[in-house]
Amino acid sequence: MTRMSDGMRVEVDRDLCCGAGQCALIVPEVFDQDEDDGLVVLLEDAPGREHEEAVREAGAVCPTGAITVSG
Amino acid sequence: MAPRTDQHEDTDGLPDFPFSRPDAVAPPSEWAELREGCPIADVRLVSGDRALLLTRIDDVRQLLKDPRFGRQLDPAKGAARLSTADEGTVFTGSADVEDLMTGGDHPRWRRLVGRAFTARRVNGLRPGMRAVAEACVDRMRENGNTADLVSEYGFPIPVQVICALLGTPPEDVDRFSYWSETMLSETKYDQDEILAAQAEFAEYMLGHIADKRARPGDDLLSELASGTGDAWMSDEQLMVTGIGLLVAGHETTANMIGKMVTMLLADRSRWEALLADRSLVRTATEESLRMDANMGVGLPRFVTEETTLPSGEVCPHSTVISSLSAANRDPRAFEDPDRMDLGRSPNPHIAFGAGAHSCIGQALARTELQVALEVLLEQLPTLDLAVPVSELQTRSGVIVGGLAELPVRW
Numbered sequence: 494m495t496r497m498s499d500g501m502r503v504e505v506d507r508d509l510c511c512g513a514g515q516c517a518l519i520v521p522e523v524f525d526q527d528e529d530d531g532l533v534v535l536l537e538d539a540p541g542r543e544h545e546e547a548v549r550e551a552g553a554v555c556p557t558g559a560i561t562v563s564g
Numbered sequence: 565m566a567p568r569t570d571q572h573e574d575t576d577g578l579p580d581f582p583f584s585r586p587d588a589v590a591p592p593s594e595w596a597e598l599r600e601g602c603p604i605a606d607v608r609l610v611s612g613d614r615a616l617l618l619t620r621i622d623d624v625r626q627l628l629k630d631p632r633f634g635r636q637l638d639p640a641k642g643a644a645r646l647s648t649a650d651e652g653t654v655f656t657g658s659a660d661v662e663d664l665m666t667g668g669d670h671p672r673w674r675r676l677v678g679r680a681f682t683a684r685r686v687n688g689l690r691p692g693m694r695a696v697a698e699a700c701v702d703r704m705r706e707n708g709n710t711a712d713l714v715s716e717y718g719f720p721i722p723v724q725v726i727c728a729l730l731g732t733p734p735e736d737v738d739r740f741s742y743w744s745e746t747m748l749s750e751t752k753y754d755q756d757e758i759l760a761a762q763a764e765f766a767e768y769m770l771g772h773i774a775d776k777r778a779r780p781g782d783d784l785l786s787e788l789a790s791g792t793g794d795a796w797m798s799d800e801q802l803m804v805t806g807i808g809l810l811v812a813g814h815e816t817t818a819n820m821i822g823k824m825v826t827m828l829l830a831d832r833s834r835w836e837a838l839l840a841d842r843s844l845v846r847t848a849t850e851e852s853l854r855m856d857a858n859m860g861v862g863l864p865r866f867v868t869e870e871t872t873l874p875s876g877e878v879c880p881h882s883t884v885i886s887s888l889s890a891a892n893r894d895p896r897a898f899e900d901p902d903r904m905d906l907g908r909s910p911n912p913h914i915a916f917g918a919g920a921h922s923c924i925g926q927a928l929a930r931t932e933l934q935v936a937l938e939v940l941l942e943q944l945p946t947l948d949l950a951v952p953v954s955e956l957q958t959r960s961g962v963i964v965g966g967l968a969e970l971p972v973r974w
């Protein structure tokens with residue numbers, strides 16, 4: 494699959510995540526949490542424009558800085 | 565000069581902490597003064613002991629991330645006493661409990677309990693929360709067009725939600741309301757009362773755990789009680805977990821509902837804005853959490869080594885208190901911090917703490933606050949304060965901050 498090179502990219506660091514679920518509350522289309530340990534699961538590493546603002550918000554408010562947004 | 569906090573030093577002349585507030589929802593003036601002039605400040609606690617107070621968000625964030633700042637405050641090791649009756653509790657006795665709650669076994673606890681609080685699970689609880697909130701409004705309506713929003717709305721909702729989640733009978737709420745208040749006592753109860761209440765609470769919870777082990781239900785305690793292998797927890801660990809979640813899930817959210825509604829009604833244009841645009845509910849609850857000036861004493865930590873925070877050094881054996889509320893109004897992080905902006909986004913406030921130990925129940929609390937607000941907007945759009953904010957009294961003598969009463973009309 495080819496990706497648009499100008500879109501936003503998201504990374505999560507499960508070692509930092511504390512499972513507080515802020516991200517999944519804000520954008521459930523992009524972030525979920527593991528049923529087993531509550532830690533973040535990234536559903537979409539190149540989310541569409543319609544989620545851009547919410548993904549940036551999730552990145553900004555994550556209590557452990559586990560979400561990196563680029564692009 | 566690096567501040568010190570040897571508790572045996574003379575504390576005369578130090579500012580008394582917590583500071584008094586101009587009214588039930590406004591911040592003490594000392595926060596802004598200290599934040600600008602003395603971000604690592606010496607203060608005197610209600611116990612008479614000395615501590616350091618942090619008011620800038622950078623310092624607070626860094627402290628909360630640094631594991632050298634321990635969550636165990638043992639006065640025998642030189643930590644300050646937080647309350648007037650702080651001589652240990654029945655819950656801090658055994659080593660496996662301490663290890664689970666604050667020590668090396670804590671990540672396992674976060675993982676086991678965190679499963680219950682994922683955003684998806686919490687969203688599944690929404691219809692139930694809504695039903696509870698609507699039932700509260702129905703009861704308020706039956707009694708006329710005035711009510712006390714704290715006792716008739718703010719408290720019943722989270723209590724029923726957490727009881728359903730844990731699988732404890734909601735009828736028991738009056739009993740554990742008293743027990744939990746003693747656990748959060750600062751000056752209100754003496755040591756004998758606190759220990760007696762804790763013993764009763766422990767016995768009550770152990771009874772439930774035995775029950776859940778024998779006859780598991782579809783609830784969190786049953787799920788935790790049936791864990792094996794790496795998920796196994798002792799009776800005592802389960803008891804402390806159950807009590808912790810019950811107290812935390814019940815008190816803080818309940819108080820916050822009252823404070824949030826007060827702030828939103830204190831200026832009618834805020835309420836009108838929400839009535840006109842429900843999509844503001846989520847950001848308005850976040851802004852209420854950020855603006856909460858009455859969050860209680862703050863998070864205490866104890867450090868034995870010499871450490872450095874962005875604003876300066878902290879001496880070994882210091883007890884350090886982070887004022888989350890003061891940090892949430894730090895102009896370095898929030899534009900126009902004393903203005904309530906219902907659409908503020910992003911809003912990286914630290915009302916739930918920060919870092920790996922930030923509140924495990926925050927998705928639940930946020931959802932409850934949102935539902936509580938949505939239901940009021942829908943069912944009681946004409947809601948208004950029945951007394952001026954200046955007449956509202958706060959609860960005193962306990963470490964959680966809230967209103968004693970919130971008279972409203974509609």
Ligand code: SF4
Pocket residue numbers: 505509510511512513514515516517524526531532533554555556557558559560
């Ligand atoms: S907001 Fe951050 S800490 Fe919380 S679940 Fe998402 S990634 Fe993890």
